[in-house]
Amino acid sequence: MKGNEAIAEAAIRYGVDGYFGYPITPQSEVMETLMAMRPWETTGMVVLQAESEVASINMLYGGAGSGKRVMTSSSSPGISLMQEGISYIAGAELPCVIVNVVRGGPGLGTIQPSQSDYFQAVKGGGHGDYKLIVLAPSSVQEMADFVGLAFDLAFKYRNPAMILSDGVIGQMMEKVELDEYRPRWTDEEIIEKNPWAATGKKPVRGQNIMTSLHIQAVDQENVNRRLQAKYKEMQEKEVRYETFMCDDAEYLIVAFGSAARISKKSVELAREKGIKVGLLRPITLFPFPYKEIGSYADQIKGILVPEMNAGQMIEDVKLAVNGKVDVEHYGRMGGMIFSPDEVENALEELIIGG
Amino acid sequence: MIDVKDIIKPENLVFKKSKVLTDTPMHYCPGCSHGVVHNLIAEVIEEMEIQETTIGVAPVGCSVFAYNYIDIDWHEAAHGRAPAVATGIKRLMPDKFVFTYQGDGDLAAIGTAETIHACNRGENITIVFINNGIYGMTGGQMAPTTLEGMVASTCPSGRDHARDGYPIKMSDLVAQLPGTCYVTRQAVHTAGAVRKAKKAIRKAFENQKRKKGVSLVEVVSTCNSGWKMSPVDANNWMAENMFPFYPLGDLKDE
Known part of the structure; x- marks a missing residue:
């Protein structure tokens, strides 16, 4: 199968709760495959075509804050549009997975493959001091495997993760071994695993507020220190x-x-x-x-x-x-x-x- | 002489703060409509007994801190993106009550696309839209809803449609979309108006159970600081100038 199709297959099998996307070449097969497979009838996964990449990344923000496994995919110009939302998600420390099937730029550029979004992916991309976890697949097999890995790391560190692919891997066809289907988390599992999520305030806890706003400078600096400590821990433990x-x-x-x-x-x-x-x-x-x-x-x-x-x-x-x-x-x-x-x-x- | 202690007896109680409001003192200016609308939302949530199942989406603007006052779980969205964030929440947790709270700059300028498309998809959410015709938090700049001739810091000689375009009637726009089931325009400048606005907000939340699409409650509001008026003058000015252009009442109720 194609790399883009492998992403979709792996997402359903991994128990992803929601995919929100907007068509752009060379990755439209991700959403097309999901829509053709109708996972809402099997695993209960939500698939929604948004009105823009700006909207899809913010749907991700809402889904991620609900403690669910949510993902999107796009290609370079679309990923640029998402940067505002990615920065908010990183600031609010929420887990999600973003796939960038890179095409050449700058601007509208070309629909042909490129690796010209490296800086944007690894150095932050949007505003503010933040980092994404970035995985670079070099085969269709890894496109499939890295979906689960990206979610595992994203939830481990409560940080957005990006799969930085390109048009070669996205469009290339190879044999792939897919994981078994695993069930999506139940509502009870989500509350237990992700007690920080905005799942509705219960008497046993205070409000859960998904926010990146810290209007007092000293509070914001403390958040920045915590983020930097997290990135340092990733640097020590997660190099692959x-x-x-x-x-x-x-x-x-x-x-x-x-x-x-x-x-x-x-x-x-x-x-x-x-x-x-x-x-x-x-x-x-x-x-x-x-x-x-x-x-x-x-x-x-x-x-x-x-x-x-x-x-x-x-x-x-x-x-x-x-x-x-x-x-x-x-x-x-x-x-x-x-x-x-x-x-x-x-x-x-x-x-x-x- | 009557002592304060004699006055604050239960039998003298005429108003009680909703249990869904926190004890945090509100940062809003005296005379601002936000506090009243927050209270109405809190009362509706309390009366419907949905505090544990309601998720709010706060905007960017003066009400960015709505989550400090209404005691539920919240998301703080980027400027204009609240309807997209709410879409993500509601699609993944369809049994929760999900509402956005947005100002005119948020909903009718930077978030126009998210608003229109959430309405057009018929998301089962409630949108509370505060329209005070000005950017309050950033210090009184022109909003998409600023009336023609109305003065703001970025149109100091008054809004001129030749330069600034026309004020936009977002509620009228989204009422045209099949994805909305209830669109109404309210105000909170008098006790009677407050009661009507509360009924509208209650209906907008109840509608989520019917799964018939977006319910939008516009509240034509004052920003007396931004308008540079006293609270009383602001209410009078709103009635004389805002209501003729933004008439109160239901635009759609299906």
Whole structure:
């Protein structure tokens, strides 16, 4: 199935309570699949087409504050429209999942795949000091698997989580193993698991108020301190990454998502030529594997960061090695996708020959 | 001489604060309509015995702190987004009573799309719409509902439709939509008006049980601070100027 269809299938099977979305290429299959599967008749999941991405993210805000598992999906221009709502959700510390099937920009841009929303996803995106948990799938299988993972992390930390995909993974077809159906939380389970949720005030507790408003500066600073402590804990506990042929590597390629998938082939091509290169693929883009990439700094001679953008994740890779190793970017933009040969050539020219 | 203690005997009680109102002192200016409308909502929730099953959605504006005064669970929405937030809540918890509380800037300017579409989808929610023709919290700027010729800080020589456009009648607009079942325009400037407004709010909440769509109660209100008038003058000015353009009464009751 397609990556976008895998998202929809996985959401129903995971016991998601609500999906709110607005059509935009290249991810409209998510809502189309959900509507065709009619999960309201089986699991009771609500699926609603909103009038805009602004509305859908605010429907998510209402659903998340009810302690339910809610998600949306969109692509770059739509995600930009959602930034206000995402900031409110992060400020109110509510869990939800947002899928961004990235297309090239800026502006209306192109409907072709890109990775140009990295900064927006990992550095905050909307206003105020906040972070999303960001997962970067590089296969259709991971599109399915990361739905549940994103919800688990979102509820663990009461923080919005984003699956940062792109048009390649969204539209690509692969075999997928799907999880078994699991039931949605009952109302009693929601009250027990999420005692903070606005489920109706009971005599046993005070009001539950979903808000990001703290008009006194000292209160707002305390909220900011709590958020920063949470992000620090994520950085310590939730970093996920994958390595390929890194043990004896003299050179490293660091790439995420579809760029990592292409770069894996580039590693094989380079190895055939006797070049000792490995691939490190960050799976969590926030928290970013700074320490893990940094640990290779003494072992390797250079790092290539192939990205389908003008050079965004490279800034975090540079932070990770802190000037100890030469780090170069190789990118295609605007919906153009590099081939494994291109990346392998870039490795030879920019890193080995450079 | 009568002592205060003699006066506050139960048999002398003529008004009792609703149990659904908290003890937090309201921050509203003396003469503001918000406090009265908050009280009416609290009384309706108490009388319907739905304190444990009602979720409010607060707006951005002076009533941003509505959750400090009405003792229920709340969401504080972004400016204009309350009907979308309420949609998310109601769709996922259809048995709860869900209402938004919105000012004119919130509902009729920045949140026009969310308002129209929540009404058009026929969400089973209640919308309480405070129309005082001005942006109160930010200091008296022109609102979408500011009357022609009316002075505000961003139209100091009066609203001029050639430059500023016309005041918008949102209740008339949404009454046209099949997704609304009850649209009414009320006020709270006299005891009689308060009683009528309470009946309207009660009906708007009761309607959620019928699942026939949105019930919207507009309350034409004063903002005496923003209008730079005394509370009494503001009430008189409202009756003379606002009511002819925003006439009170039901626009739709199905």
